[in-house]
Amino acid sequence: MFRTQYDSDISIYSPEGRLYQIEYAMQAVAQGSTALGLKSKTHAVVVTLMRSSDELSSHQRKIFKVDGHMGIAISGLTADARVLLKFMRNETLHHKFVYGSNLPTGEVVSSLAMKSQRNTQRWGRRPYGVGLLVIGYDGDKTHLYQTSPSGNCFSYYAQAIGSRSQSARTYLEKNFKAFPELGLEELVLHGVKALKESSGKETLTKLNVGIAVVGKEQKFEILKPNKVQTYLDQILQTEGEIEIENENENEKDEEAETLELKLD
Amino acid sequence: METYLGEKQQASQWSPYINNGGSCLAVAGEDFAVIASDTRMSLGYSIKTRYSTKYLKITEKCSIVSSGMQADIFTLHKVLKSRAQIYEQKHGKPMSTDAVAKLVSRLLYYRRFFPYYTFNIVAGIDDEGVGCVFSYDAIGTLERVKYSASGSGSSLIEPVLDNQVALKNRNDIKKEDYKLTKENAIDLVKDAITSAGERDIYTGDFVEISIIDINGTHEDKFELRFD
Numbered sequence: 014m015f016r017t018q019y020d021s022d023i024s025i026y027s028p029e030g031r032l033y034q035i036e037y038a039m040q041a042v043a044q045g046s047t048a049l050g051l052k053s054k055t056h057a058v059v060v061t062l063m064r065s066s067d068e069l070s071s072h073q074r075k076i077f078k079v080d081g082h083m084g085i086a087i088s089g090l091t092a093d094a095r096v097l098l099k100f101m102r103n104e105t106l107h108h109k110f111v112y113g114s115n116l117p118t119g120e121v122v123s124s125l126a127m128k129s130q131r132n133t134q135r136w137g138r139r140p141y142g143v144g145l146l147v148i149g150y151d152g153d154k155t156h157l158y159q160t161s162p163s164g165n166c167f168s169y170y171a172q173a174i175g176s177r178s179q180s181a182r183t184y185l186e187k188n189f190k191a192f193p194e195l196g197l198e199e200l201v202l203h204g205v206k207a208l209k210e211s212s213g214k215e216t217l218t219k220l221n222v223g224i225a226v227v228g229k230e231q232k233f234e235i236l237k238p239n240k241v242q243t244y245l246d247q248i249l250q251t252e253g254e255i256e257i258e259n260e261n262e263n264e265k266d267e268e269a270e271t272l273e274l275k276l277d
Numbered sequence: 278m279e280t281y282l283g284e285k286q287q288a289s290q291w292s293p294y295i296n297n298g299g300s301c302l303a304v305a306g307e308d309f310a311v312i313a314s315d316t317r318m319s320l321g322y323s324i325k326t327r328y329s330t331k332y333l334k335i336t337e338k339c340s341i342v343s344s345g346m347q348a349d350i351f352t353l354h355k356v357l358k359s360r361a362q363i364y365e366q367k368h369g370k371p372m373s374t375d376a377v378a379k380l381v382s383r384l385l386y387y388r389r390f391f392p393y394y395t396f397n398i399v400a401g402i403d404d405e406g407v408g409c410v411f412s413y414d415a416i417g418t419l420e421r422v423k424y425s426a427s428g429s430g431s432s433l434i435e436p437v438l439d440n441q442v443a444l445k446n447r448n449d450i451k452k453e454d455y456k457l458t459k460e461n462a463i464d465l466v467k468d469a470i471t472s473a474g475e476r477d478i479y480t481g482d483f484v485e486i487s488i489i490d491i492n493g494t495h496e497d498k499f500e501l502r503f504d
Contacts (some may be wrong), residue, residue: 078366102366110359 023133023140034140035133038162041142042174045088047211048075049173049181050146050157051204053195056228057148057155059086060204062175062212063221076225076235080105082115082150084225084233088175089143089162097125097141097160118149118156122166130164144174150227177211184210197226205244217245294346294394295320298479299331300430301342303400304442304466305408305423306457309490311466312400312410314342315430315474315501317482327482327503335361336371337493339401341381344428345415346394353393356384374401378411378419385417392416396427401489408489430473430480437469463488467499474501 019025020033027033048061063072073091078084079101087094101121108116125145132138140162147158159174160166171189173181184207192200201224209217219238222245227233298319303312318329329347333354334340341357343350360380364372372380378399385393392415399411412425424442426434439445442465444452466486474480481501488495 106359106362110355 023138024136032133035163038140038142039144042089042144042161043176043178045090045143045175046073046075047173047175047178047181047208048086048088048146049171049178049185049204049207049211050086050148050159050169051171051185051189051192051200051207052148052155052157053197053200053228054155054193056197056200056226056231057150057157058197058200058204059084059146059148059223059225060201060208061086061088061223062208062215062217063223065221072221074223076223078225078233078235079121079147079149080109080115081232082227083118083121084148084227084235086146086148086223086225087143088146090141091143093141094143094145097128097143097145100128101125115151117151118147118158119168122147122158122160125160126164126166129160129162133162133164146172146174148225148227148233150229150231153229155228171207173207173211175211177213180210181207197228197231201226201244202247205248209248217248219245293391296345296394296429297325297329297347298429299344300426300428300434300470300473300477300480301331301344301396301398302426302431302434302438302466302469303342303398303410303424304438304457304462305400305410306459306462308402308406308408309459309462309488310400310402310408310410311459311462311486311488312340312342312398313466313470313484313486314344314428315470315480315482315484317480318347319479322478324482330485332485332487333357334487334494334496335377336374336401338489339372339374339377339399340487340489340494341377341397341399342427343395343397344431345396349393349395353384353395353397357381360384374399374403374409377401378409378421381411381413382417382419385413385415389416396431398425398427402491406491426469428480430470430477433473433477434469437472438465441465441469459488459490471501 019027023034046062046064050059059076061075063075065072076086077098104121104124105116129141132140142162145160149156157169158166159169159172171185188203219242222241224236224241299315299317301314314331316328316330318325331344331350332342335357361372381397381399397413403409410422410425412420412422424438444450444455470484482503484499484501486497
């Protein structure tokens with residue numbers, strides 16, 4: 014009710030004690046297409062749905078390598094993500110240069126959280142409009158973190174962000190107890206199945222699905238489209254599905270598509 | 278200090294540089310390159326350690342070996358490794374050997390007025406798949422060559438390479454008839470550095486040898502004399 018009175022600046026609290034600008038920034042994350050992450054004892058995986066604004070353009074990359082042992086999947090304003098990516102790359106490289114070892118994932122995520130918080134309390138700055146899922150392997154453990162524009166960061170067994178992520182999250186909540194003991198192949202399959210839940214009417218192809226893995230004896234690697242296709246085939250095989258085109262849904266998605274052009 | 282005749286005598290001044298010895302060499306073939314260095318680190322007439330690496334693999338297609346002062350070698354290699362990663366992140370692909378060669382030259386010249394005490398050799402496969410070797414001086418003078426040796430054993434190794442790779446001063450073989458195969462090159466490099474180890478007191482202990490071709494880098498290690 015009082016939203017419009019208290020949302021004009023990041024430095025204004027609402028009577029309920031909320032900062033609406035930060036919440037609006039988190040909305041930007043929710044507008045991006047789905048990105049999800051999950052981990053076992055030995056591997057961590059991110060799976061993303063890459064949008065393309067029209068047939069002529071390429072699909073927007075959502076997964077980026079930070080270092081040999083760490084990578085991110087993004088959802089939200091890609092341009093902001095690039096800034097944070099550059100920051101993370103710099104931190105990890107500097108640590109490697111000075112100390113000769115890999116920077117632990119948790120430490121870089123903490124630095125990122127501090128950096129994000131700074132933008133919620135400085136004059137003239139705005140929060141970063143992007144959420145990251147950070148996966149890494151260090152200290153003999155797998156890691157999955159989510160960062161958000163508010164500056165909060167949490168560690169997860171599995172998490173999904175972006176539009177329609179609740180469906181993916183529901184799938185992950187149902188299955189996450191089994192994840193720790195799984196091998197890489199099964200883990201990725203779960204990730205792709207979870208993505209399918211939130212893909213809506215969009216068909217999953219090797220061009221619009223991004224998968225990356227990291228783990229014990231596995232450097233951070235973004236899978237090539239042909240490898241992605243093998244996982245998609247396995248999903249299609251088990252479910253025996255054929256691609257369905259639903260023209261009635263087009264109108265509903267038109268509004269979503271204008272946003273897609275600017276975000277993600 | 279002044280003598281009774283009033284002349285000034287120079288006390289030996291402190292120098293930031295020391296020489297830790299060791300030898301490095303590289304040979305380029307038609308579609309491969311062989312690069313090798315010993316691992317002995319000396320100071321004066323003592324051995325500080327029998328294993329201190331002078332070799333760095335920069336990309337699958339390019340490596341560097343350096344002789345001279347171990348502290349500067351270590352730092353230069355650290356900087357080079359970081360720069361290679363930055364390049365790869367920025368351009369989405371590994372550095373080409375030519376790019377590495379140029380970068381090393383610039384990194385060295387950047388320290389023109391307090392040089393790295395390093396004598397480097399960069400070797401690998403260029404963009405056309407042809408083997409290449411680049412040799413440098415301490416401040417980054419760059420030259421592409423077919424073979425090169427540096428370090429304390431270089432004066433023992435270089436003439437051998439002149440004779441065996443460039444076929445200089447030979448009357449028994451024609452250049453047109455001769456082609457350097459990979460096996461020959463590896464044997465030659467092994468023999469050359471082993472021979473240097475025989476006579477040069479600063480060369481010995483272990484050798485790290487690498488063969489670079491279109492399929493990537495194959496690294497190996499063998500023993501030299503421990504005396």
